[in-house]
Amino acid sequence: MGRVAVLFGIWLIGYVIGFIGYIVLAQTNAIIYLVEYLSRIFGNSQIVAAGLVGLATSFLSLAVVVAWSYWSPSKV
Numbered sequence: 001m002g003r004v005a006v007l008f009g010i011w012l013i014g015y016v017i018g019f020i021g022y023i024v025l026a027q028t029n030a031i032i033y034l035v036e037y038l039s040r041i042f043g044n045s046q047i048v049a050a051g052l053v054g055l056a057t058s059f060l061s062l063a064v065v066v067a068w069s070y071w072s073p074s075k076v
Helices: 003-027 029-042 045-071
Strands: none
Touching (some): 029 045
């Protein structure tokens, strides 16, 4: 598989995870309370929500890339 295809696949997986993460963030009551609490500190609930979704999806995307690196054969 080519480098461009791998990078596109990683991007696509990250996008899907981010989309699902945002939907879950908007529907979960516990997360809504966390957003309300953090928005009192930072002042803007959209920035807090975007930060939480970005943090969660970055960890999930990192996990996908690490798993892919372990499953792919080494060419060294």
